[in-house]
Amino acid sequence: MRYLIFMFFFLNVISIHATELEVCESCIYTSIKAAIEDSNNGDTILVKSGIYKEGNIIINKKLTLIGYEWPIVDGENDNEIFTITADSVRMEGFQIQNVGTSYRVDRAGINVVRSKGVVIINNRLINTFFGIYLQKSSHCLIKDNVILGEAIAEISSGNAIHLWYCKNMSIEHNIIKKHRDGIYLEFVDHSDIINNVTEDNVRYGLHFMFSDNDTYVGNTFRNNGAGVAVMFSKNILMKENHFDRNWGTSAYGLLLKEIYDSEIINNRFTTNTTAIYGESATRLKITNNTFEQNGWALRLLGSSMDNTISANNFFNNTFDVATNSSRNYNVYTGNYWSEYAGYDLDKDGIGDVPHRPVKLFSYIVTRSESSIILLRSPFVDLLNFAEKVTPVFTPATLVDDRPLMRPNL
Amino acid sequence: MIKIFKYSFFDLIRSRWSLIYFLFFAVTAGSLLYLSNDVGRAVVSLMNIIIILCPLIATMFGVMYYYNSREFIELLLAQPIRRESILLGQxxxxxxxxxxxxxxxxGIPFLFYGILGSIALTNFVVLLLAGSLLTFTFVALAFVIAVKNENKIKGFSLAIFVWLFLAVLYDGLFLLSLFIFEDYPLDKFSLIMTTLNPIDLSRILIMLQLDVSALLGYTGAVFNKFFGTSIGFIVSLSCGLFWVIIPVLSMVRLAKRKDF
Amino acid sequence: MIEITKLEKAFGKNQVLKGVDLHVKESGICAILGPNGSGKTTIIKSILGMVIPDGGNIEVGGEKIKGNWLYRNQIGYLPQIARFPENLTVAEVIKMVKDIRNEPADEQPLIERFGMKPFLNSRLSNLSGGTRQKVNLVLCFMFNAKYIILDEPTAGLDPIALISLKELINEERINGKVILLTTHIMDLVEELADEIIFLLEGKIFFRGTLEDMQEMTGEVKLERSIAKILMKNSEEHKEMESLPN
Structure with missing residues (x-):
């Protein structure tokens, strides 16, 4: 009974303190800034529809900001718009637009500085240079936001979601278009990137630098310079993502550089110029992925070692596997290769003849670019066949000794 | 011409060879579809077969048909009809x-496997287009060779050689020259080389459907423009048509001057 | 009438016709004879426009044939070898040629005459050489063509068909047709020909009636007359070669 009374009292105290402040043209507060000024920790600020041009808005209290019917906060192509410096801030329902491009400062639509537990949900950010920028923060949730940029060149554009020195972040269900990088992580650990769609970015859809123990699952990366770039990182789990149509001269589905002990599982790579490009990629498990109609499905340079490539499906890629080395330090086993021409007499579903996925022609093309025009020529097929019978240029040990007869679906 | 066409078409369509040719493709397509269980993949496997086989069969049938119907052509020549109509009709x-x-x-096996609703439909149509273009070109080339050479063995050997040259040797020499001149920019050179060979043109038509991802990985501006836009398709297709028109015209020209 | 003036033709280095002048009368049967390679077939093919002459002029029924093809509807032609599209039936081939000529044809009496009725619906690939030659005969005679050109018409025919053919040729002569004939069967010439043209080395060596030839050579049989001419000719050749330079 005593507890109950206490509880009642306690709740009362909260309800007294947690007020709701409304902002609109005819409200008590006509600017967001003024409402923040007057608010206390734990208050909610309800911003009604309208256009707010208030320069840089600093949120330095534990507030919940809710946009009602999509209020527009405009930076007039100049300032950073929201700067969050307090913990547990929640922002929801805003349309944030027009942050000016700057070559000196990383201005953002929402900038979170040294905060914990910030939640940014269901906002629209349009032309905000950097969209959501988080630095030295942790345990934040970035969800259901739509971030549309207008990036044309790498140098004059910002990232849609930019994390720097962060921990335990969740980035979910965002839709990101036309930035430099869709999602950029530098020194970010133990974070999850889930079910985002990032398209048409000038550089990368998702970019890891020096970030460890992270997971990204169920994302779609379409038509970026590279779908995902993972560099100088380890223990990254990459699962169930779709890498689609990342086309261009140096375009990759997944670009790996100095990455260790990670897993690439159940992803789909379709029509990328290069699906996976690996430079010093080490101890990776590449399993159960599907590669379909890519230019190069796997391009692992000689510096990539101790990787296991198993149970993947390779369908109609121009080149399934390419390498620049005459040696092979990786294991290929139990994959399905649509090109495989062997037989299975004992009917165990595994081809009786090993498969060599590297074609001589991929070497020729590396030496003389123009020769790509002879792709699929019967003469080239003859060369490839001869090389398959007696490997001279291609690594003799790069062999899948258990090629599957049927796709692993 | 239409009359001659009508009768020689009826003659050929009833011939055993037409049936064999039809069955060959039906069985090949059917078994590829059955094995891969995917129209897209079957289309890719068929491409190699078509590039080699359509020209070969067209060449062989072209030469054979001309030599076999020589006496009949003579009978027709005695009729009040233009020479070129006879040859064109045939x-x-x-x-x-x-x-x-x-x-x-x-088409029939692919229809059964639901090509119409598949995303591979364009690829398949281009495949049919390429194969048909090759047939038109190589029958014309075979006729030109046969009209020029009364000697059957000589005509046959020459036709097979032309096929072998265009199907395999040409690309070998092409590749060799790319390596010899590798220090020079070769984009334009290689595109021109391609247009000079009807088999390469058909190959490019198919390649533009199947391998865009890889083709876009190249830096050359000329290549990028050719492969990255519809220019590549239009240019290849029109050059392919030239490869039909020019042999047909030279066949007509030869026929006008020939003594039968 | 067929009018040939100064007809010349060479195949490569081989000068086959060396200025042939030939006038074929308004009616009757004219046999063109000569040894192998003397240019018989070349003359016939020139008239039909299959061989394009190097020089000279040909007129058929008053029309120059050069660059012309319509004149051929006045001609019925029987080629030496009978081959047709293999998968067409006899009836279809007849229909085809009628289609091409686009003029009335009377094939029924010919079909009956040569007993072709049972074969009308069989494919040409299934027919014997003789039967195919009969198809050829039907195609040649079924139009009411003014000029009929027969190149070795007897090849592969059985005796009964041969008799029918001779009758047919005679009938056509009576109908006032112009018939050009080449053959190696001299009996046929003796039996039918109104006029004989003998070709030798690309020129007309002799021209006249059967009686003229008998008179010239002193032989009764045509075969012998021709053998005599050929032997004499080769002797002259030898003499020419033995003359000192």
Whole structure:
């Protein structure tokens, strides 16, 4: 009974303190800034529809900001718009637009500085240079936001979601278009990137630098310079993502550089110029992925070692596997290769003849670019066949000794 | 011409060879579809077969048909009809019956496997287009060779050589020259080389469907423009048509001057 | 009438016709004879426009044939070898040629005459050489063509068909047709020909009636007359070669 009374009292105290402040043209507060000024920790600020041009808005209290019917906060192509410096801030329902491009400062639509537990949900950010920028923060949730940029060149554009020195972040269900990088992580650990769609970015859809123990699952990366770039990182789990149509001269589905002990599982790579490009990629498990109609499905340079490539499906890629080395330090086993021409007499579903996925022609093309025009020529097929019978240029040990007869679906 | 076409078409369509040719493609397509269980993949496997086989069959049938119907051509020549009509009629009769065997042979199994609703439909249509173009070109080339050479063995050998050259040797020499001149920019050179070979042109048509991802990985501006836009397709297709028109015209020209 | 003036033709280095002048009368049967390679077939093919002459002029029924093809509807032609599209039936081939000529044809009496009725619906690939030659005969005679050109018409025919053919040729002569004939069967010439043209080395060596030839050579049989001419000719050749330079 005593507890109950206490509880009642306690709740009362909260309800007294947690007020709701409304902002609109005819409200008590006509600017967001003024409402923040007057608010206390734990208050909610309800911003009604309208256009707010208030320069840089600093949120330095534990507030919940809710946009009602999509209020527009405009930076007039100049300032950073929201700067969050307090913990547990929640922002929801805003349309944030027009942050000016700057070559000196990383201005953002929402900038979170040294905060914990910030939640940014269901906002629209349009032309905000950097969209959501988080630095030295942790345990934040970035969800259901739509971030549309207008990036044309790498140098004059910002990232849609930019994390720097962060921990335990969740980035979910965002839709990101036309930035430099869709999602950029530098020194970010133990974070999850889930079910985002990032398209048409000038550089990368998702970019890891020096970030460890992270997971990204169920994302779609379409038509970026590279779908995902993972560099100088380890223990990254990459699962169930779709890498689609990342086309261009140096375009990759997944670009790996100095990455260790990670897993690439159940992803789909379709029509990328290069699906996976690996430079010093080490101890990776590449399993159960599907590669379909890519230019190069796997391009692992000689510096990539101790990787296991198993149970993947390779369908109609121009080149399934390419390498620049005459040696092979990786294991290929139990994959399905649509090109495989062997037989299975004992009917165990595994081809009786090993498969060599590297074609001589991929070497020729590396030496003389123009020769790509002879792709699929019967003469080239003859060369490839001869090389398959007696490997001279291609690594003799790069062999899948258990090629599957049927796709692993 | 239409009359001659009509009868030689009826003759050929009833011939055992048309049926064999049709069955060959039907069985190949059917078994590829059965094995891969995916129209897209079957289309890719068929491409290599078509690039080699359509020209070969067209060449062989072209030469054979011309030599076999020489006496009949003489009978026709004695009729009040233009020379070129006779040859053109026979040319179209053979070409169209071969094309029909080819298109139906591939088309029927693919229809059963639901090509119409598949995303591979464009690829498949381009495949049929490329095969048909090759048939038209190589029957014409075979006729030109046969009209020029009364000696059957000589004509046959020459026709097979032309096929072998265009199908395999040409690309070998092409590749060799790319390596010899590798220090020079070769984009334009290689595109021109391609247009000079009808088999390469058909190959490019198919490649533009199947390998865009890889083709876009190249830096050359000329290549990028050719592969990255519809220019590549339009140029290849029109050059391919030239490869039909020019041999047909030279066949007509030869026929006008020939003593039968 | 067929009018040939100064007809010349060479195949490569081989000068086959060396200025042939030939006038074929308004009616009757004219046999063109000569040894192998003397240019018989070349003359016939020139008239039909299959061989394009190097020089000279040909007129058929008053029309120059050069660059012309319509004149051929006045001609019925029987080629030496009978081959047809293999998968067409006899009836279809007849229909085809009628289609091409686009003029009335009377094939029924010919079909009956040569007993072709049972074969009308069989494919040409299934027919014997003789039967195919009969198809050829039907195609040649079924139009009411003014000029009929027969190149070795007897090849492969059985005796009964041969008799029918001779009758047919005679009938056509009576109908006032112009018939050009080449053959190696001299009996046929003796039996039918109104006029004989003998070709030798690309020129007309002799021209006249059977009686003229008998008179010239002193032989009764045509075969012998021709053998005599050929032997004499080769002797002259030898003499020419033995003359000192």
């Amino acid at each position: 040319y179209f009769g053979l070409t169209i019956s071969l094309t029909l065997s080819f298109v139906l042979g591939l």
